[in-house]
Each structure stands twice: as C-alpha cells, then as structure tokens.
Amino acid sequence: MESKLIIILIIVIGAIAISQLVRVYELTAKLRKHEEHEIPVRDNYLNAMLMLVFMVIQFGGLIYLMIKYGWTGRGPAASVQGEYTDWLLDLNLILITAIFFLTNFLLFYFSFKYVKRPGVKAYYYPHNNKLEILWTVVPAAVLAVIIILGLQTWNEVTGASPKEAINIELYSKQFDWTARYSGTDNMLGKTDYKLILGNNELGLMTEATIDSSIHAMRHGAGGILDIQKILNNRDTVLTDSLVNVLRKDLGTKERLLRLLNQMKATHNPALDKQVYDDIIQRDTLYLCVNKPYEFSFRSKDVIHSAYFPHFRAQMNTVPGYGTRLKFTPNMTTAEMRKIKNLPAFHYVLMCNKICGGAHYKMKMMVVVLEEEEYNAWMKGKESKNFKATYFPAPSAQAVIPAESTAISAMN
C-alpha cells in the first residue's frame, strides 16, 4: 500500500515539475521571440549530427552483437537438411546485412549532409525514369536468385522420405510429447481419438481396444448407463442447468458410441499386428545418427508445433489432421557436446505454437546415438511394445481399469 502511494506521489510531483519547467522554457522563448515552428539553425545542425551518431550506434550495435555471439549465435546444425538451411540462411543474412548497411548509410548520411543551410535552396528533382527502372530491375534480379535457391532447398527439405526412412510418430497434447516407434515392421498402426482410454493414451486401433472403448462408453464411470441412471433417478432433484449438461453429455456419448460401433464393423483385425509391435516412448526421444527419419504428427487437443531448433526442423501438429516432416540427424549428442564444450547439452523438441498456460514447459529431450548404442537401446525396448504393455497378464485379456474411462464430464 505504501509503495503504491509513493509511486503515485512521484508521478504527481514529476508532472508538476515538468509543467513548471515547460512554462519557464516558454517564457524565455517568448522573450527571445522564438516561434515554435521555426527550427533554429543550431537545433537543425544538432539533429543532423545526431542522425550520423545514431547510425554509428546502430551499426556498432549490430557488429557488437555479431561478434559477441559469433555471427548468429545459433551453433552448428545437427541434421543434413539443417545444413542446407543454414547455408542458405547464411547467404541470405549476408545479403540483407549488406543491404541494411548500404541503404541505412545512404539514408543517414544524406540526412546529415543535406541539412538546411541558410541561403541554400534544395535541388528540384522530381523524377528520373532511368534511375527508377534501375532500382526496380536490380532488386527483381536479386530476388529471382533468392527465390530459385530458396525453392530448391524447400523442395529438397519437404520432399518425400526415402523408402528406408524410419517411421516415428510424435503425439502432442497439453503439455507434453509422446513418441511412438513403428517397431519391427517399420509401420505405424492405425489410430483413432475415440479409442483413447487410460491404458491406451494414444488411441491405437485394434480389435481389443475398440471393444474396451465400446465397453467403457457404455458401462464405465460417467458412461452412458451412468448418466441415464442419474437422469432417471426420481429421488434426487437436479437443477435445470445440470440436466441440460447431462443431456448434452449423453447425446455426445451416444453419438460417439454409434461411431465406435461402426468402427468395429469395418475394422480389419489383420492390421492389428502393425499396432502391437509399436513402442511408446515418453520423456526422451532416441534417434540413430545418419538414419533418415520420417516423422508423422498427431495432436490430441489444440494446435502445437514440433520444433527441433538444432535440427532446423519444425512442423505444426493439428488435431484431426496429420502432418509430417523428415530429417536425418548427422551429429550425435556426444559429438555436439564436444563441439559446444557443454557436457550437459541436449537436443530438444519444443512446442512452438501457443497452446495454453504451460506451453513454455512442453518439451522432450532428444538424444542422438551411434548406431550400436541405438540398437542396444532398441533391443531393450522391443519387449515393451504395445502388445506387451496392453496385455501384461499371460491371459490374453485386455485390462480395463475402473478409472480408465474416457469420460469424466460429470463434476
């Protein structure tokens, strides 16, 4: 409270002080017969001079930052595609830095040089078609080069992956990432968001997961039967708004149930094995150096963006709509640590599309390993594939934990 008073007091006193100063200034200006719209020669020269000083500060600032952070401060790229991008980025940066220096120099130098001098009239020079054509054509030519080089790289980077590329899915939700390796067959099994349950958080699609979702939708806590029971219970009095909420919820669930039943009818169980060998991986994404990767993305709730700053790769993840991206890491984490001289360095996957309060924390570490290390890690993982985690018991019966219901809308 006190600090608020002090702040207000300072503001008030400051305002009074300035207004008194201005009055004094104006009175003296009146005495000197100085008119506000007539700029004194001294002021004019001073500002012209400051223009040049500012240019030096501006240029100096840029050069200082460049030297301090080593050109751009972004470190080397860690993927094949990233190296293309960096080459092109450097080229463009050199070009625009040159344009920046040249045009700003002309601007500020002219501002300085051609300040009004008593008795000197400006040069009446309304146009010159040759000059104007020159500075239409030259930028156009430079841009043509930029466009051609840019599109070459763009096609390269966004083009289809080679056949041997390893498929990995990255799944985003508020506020974390989950990776799904495609397992021994290098094929990612089918998914559907309606199948998401406590023990199937990515909504993988097999006959068993469809069945358990149908079951949960009807019988689970907060499922259709539960809601009907509450609505039909004559002993409790429900407020109108609660009844509305429940009816709406019931409608949604009945619709979803219909869709699940359709899914069951058209599902091809022969594809289940594509799902069963998939491996779900949280916290850290392990990649093998020099292997091409094809990433596909799914999002559970809102748009996120998979941003791999060190690999110079980025792609939005959009609910209801799959996206993809490829890159080939070409430097292991250990190598990068050595280059950067940072023993604790990690590659990272960050979220780069505003997605809610904890957006800034939504990340996953990425570790690039040598082939042997990677294979060893993968060996350990294969026994923990989806089949093994989904049917943990020797009996081939899916577990449906009581709390694993999709829905908890009632609260």
Next chain:
Amino acid sequence: MASAAHDVNSHDQHEHHHEESFVSKYIFSQDHKMIGKQFLITAVFMGVVAMLLSILFRIQLAWPGESSDFLNFFLGDQWAPEGVLKEDMYLGLVTIHGTIMVFFLLTGGLSGTFSNILIPLQLGARDMASGFLNMLSFWFFFLSSLLMFLSLFVMNGSIFGIDIPGDWGTIGNGPAMAGWTVYPPLSALPQAVSGSGFGMTLWLISMTIFIAGSLIGSLNYIVTVINLRTAGMTMTRMPLTIWAFFVTAILGVLSFPVLLSAALLLMMDRMAGTSFYLSDIMVGSEMLSNHGGSPILFQHLFWFLGHPEVYIVLLPALGLSSEIIATNARKPIFGYKAMIGSILAIGFLSFIVWGHHMFITGMNPFLGSVFVFTTLLIAIPSAVKVFNYITTLWKGAIVYTPAMLFAIALVSTFITGGVTGIILADSALDIAVHDTYFVVAHFHIVMGMSAVFGMFAGVYHWFPKMYRRMMNTRMGYAHFWITLIGAYGVFFPMHFVGIAGAPRRYYDYSVYGEFDTDSYNMIMDLNVIITVFAIIAAIGQVIFLFNFFYSIYRGPVAPQNPWKSNTLEWTAPVEHMHGNWPGALPVVYRWPYDYSKPGAADDFIPQNVPLAEGEIEH
C-alpha cells in the same frame, strides 16, 4: 460559434442556422476534424494500456519468477500473487497487447485519425461524404475499444462481479489468451485455457463491432476520395497521403469481411456446437464429438485479412511520411508516379501472400512455393519506395522538425524490418525461424516502429491543424531520440534471441537451462537488456503524453501554415469551422510537391496557386 471570431464573414450557408450544443460538438459530432481527434484520443489511451501490458510481461521475461511490487500493483493478487505473474495471464497480456496495438492503435488510431483529418482537408472537401456514418464509425470503434479493455477484468465469467445474462459467458478467467491470432481450437475451447471462456467471447464481440466500424469508415473514405475532390484535384494531383488512405480503405473493405466471417464461424463453434474448425478433439479427459472441421481453415481466413492488415497499418504511415519528408526536405517527393504505382502494387500483392504465415501448417509444399514467389515480389515495390525516399533527401534542405525526425526514422526501420522479411518469406528458412523471436523482432520493427513512428510523425506535423496550437519542439526532440534508441534497443537484440531458437509466447526462458546453457545465457542476458530498454522507451512516452496534453491547452497558437507546406489543409483558416473553408472551396492548379521549384520566389507553392505564365507542371 468559433468561426465567428475569424475575420471571414461569408460563411457557408448551413453554418448560420444553428448553435451547436456541447453534445453535438464534442460527443456525437459529425465533423470530420472532431471525429479524427476522437479517434486519436481513444487510440492514445489504448496505446498506453497496451504499452503498459508489454512492460508487465517484459518484467516477467527478464526476471522470471522474481517477485515484483509493480506486477502486484497492476495485476492484484488474482493474477500476480506475491508479485509473480501467473502463466495464464502472461498469455492474456501478450494477446491483448498485440490485439490493441495492431487493431486499436494502428488500424483504428492511425488510419482512423488521419484519414478523417486529412481526406477532406487535403482534397478540398467540406466534410466526409457522410458525416453520420463517420460518427457511427467512431462510436463503433469506441465501443469495441471499451469492450476489449474491459475484457482484461473478466473473473469467473463476469466483469467486476456483474454477470452478463444468458448462457454464453459463465466461465473463464481473464482476457483472451490464444494470441492475437486467436487460433482455434485453443480459442474455441474454454476447457483448454482460462481465457477462452468469457474473455474470448468479449474479444470476438469487440472485434465484430470493430470490423463493422472500420468498414463503415473505409467506405466513407473511398466515396469521399472518389467524389468530393475539389476542382482541379485530379487523381494524379492528390497528395500521397490520400493515395495511401485510399488504398488502405480499399484493402480494409476487401479483407475485413473475411475476418468477420472467420470470427462468426468461431463464435458458432463456441456457442452453437458447430464444427467448422474442430475435429477429433479430446481436451483433458473430455472427448468431443466434433468431426470434419479444420483449424487450418481458420488460419486461411484469418491471414486473408491478416496480411493485408499489415499494409493497412503501414501504408498510412508511409503516406504521412511521404508528405512530411517532402515538406521538410523542401523538395518534391522523388518519383511521385512510381510511389503511387508502388502503393497500388503493394495493395494488390498483399492479397495473394497470406500463406506465408502458414508454411509449416503442413500445407502442400507446392502451394507454399507459390506463396514464396508472391511474397518476395512485394519486396520490389517496397524497395522502390525506400530508394525514392532516400533520393528525396539527396540535395534537399532538410528542416528537422520532430515530425521529420520520426519520418526519417520510419524509413530506416522500414529497411531494417523489411530485409528480415526476405528471410521469413523464404519458406525453407522460415522452417527454422517461424514463431521464434526473430518474427517478433521483424514485425515489431515494421509495425511497432515504422508504423508507430509514422503515427508520431503525423501527430507532430498535423497537431497545429488539429488543435490550433503548436507542440513543444524541444520535448519532441527528446521524445524522438529516447524512443528511437529505446525501441531499437528492444527490438534489435530480439533477432539474436530468435535465431538462437527461442520460441515466442513463452512465459519463462529459463527452461533452456535444462538442455543448453549457451543459449540459456544468451537469451537470459538479452532479455534483461531488452526489458531495460523497454522501460526506458516507455518512460520516454511520458514526455510525449505530457507535451501532447499540455500543448492542447497551453501550447503557443499556431500560424496558418507553420511548415510552409503546399497541401490544401494549410490554406484553411486556423479556426475550425464546419465546411472547412469560409466562402468558396480552394481550386487546385498543381501537384502538391512544388518545393524549391526553380524560378519561384518562395521555396514552396501551395496547390491553389495558379501556374505562372510559361510555368510547366512538373
């Protein structure tokens, strides 16, 4: 009324028969000059609010998690308990800051103010084509500003405990939090973030009203420019200001309706259960049955407005500075026709480049290539404008009014911000810097600096026309140099933060400490520097505010043509009157840029001076 004091007695007819009441003169005024001032004051208020918001979240960025009395003072215990900003409110502040700056300060404020003041006065018209619609356009703007401002105070689905009746706003804390681009599903789902409840509803209602006001205003500007030019004022004798406002208004009329439909569809998704933008979504543990919509559709609609919008913001600033640079360099603007051509080319191209905001949404790479091509084309007319400004200064006789300083700085920042656009337009490079601070640096330098400098230049230059008094020049200088240094200090280092890979809209960059201490040190150091400069720049604006309000009441009385300018507004009497000119309207004989013309006695020849014998036009 006021005009009676002036020594002119042949009033326009409609001038005689009514005394104006306070309400019709100052509040529901239909006079374009008063409406222009109303726009300006409203925009200045909104600008101050938005600037304050930016200081609040910059404090969090520089000193993440540290307690600050300042934050607690402004945000209270709800949003800054113990003086630490809440995550959600960080996003709310950024969102409302961006929304206000782009729409309320630079669209409503910049083009609303100066289109109103200058279109009739520079064209030699008595007023806008429709005074009534013009008034309506301001009141829509005012109402939408008020709603946007109030949305900052949403708490438990109500404002100051006042509940809004009906079903559409009973949840939510804080203002919209999905960024100024309000991408769904984040903005569509109240479950996803606390600002997507009533705060987002208010955002959408406010923007709907804003768009309606902007459309009415723009139509009026277009009709006025086409129909109400005085005798002799052909299209190719119009000042570049008017060309800029004219093309801006056309862009607004063609693009804002698309944003309106985007907003209406979003409202339907939020309130009526439709699925325009929603498909296969599960928020937390709640499964939605929406299917078939596309969040990307919203982005297409949004950016179909959003890109022209950046030129809606920029063109008026360029127009104002063309006028100011010519006047104060005492030289004709170089390449007048090429300047018009560039404005038209920029206007046209700005409609076919929106996809450059969506390179990494998974759009077809070929479509991306098309947008790369069209976007880079815009660099050509932009370069032409820059070179023409520079040539205008060459061999000039530059007078450094505060307006001139801001106009030259505008050219500098237009270059600095423009060249980084070349990187962002190149889809292959955009992959690496999209949504990072590099983008924030880029758009602040073109919008936050260039366009705002244009606005300041306009205020300093036309203040005598608006308020009949002069602003203090020395304070103008102080304001300019502090603002220029401060703003560069804020936005220049952001390029480095961005290229180092820092995503935007992050509440706390100390997360870098977990994986890359190099980047961590760089980003955290620069964030402190940026915030310190931001505070300096913000304090610099106090000088401006003081000068502005003080001069309205106590500044020295302005002469009729303080800057020795050629355009028609300076031929009108200092005293404001309905109809702008006593007696007949001025007749135009020449273009507006006859400065330092050889053979003339003075270094300027106003547009209403007939050609001397044997004189050729230009």
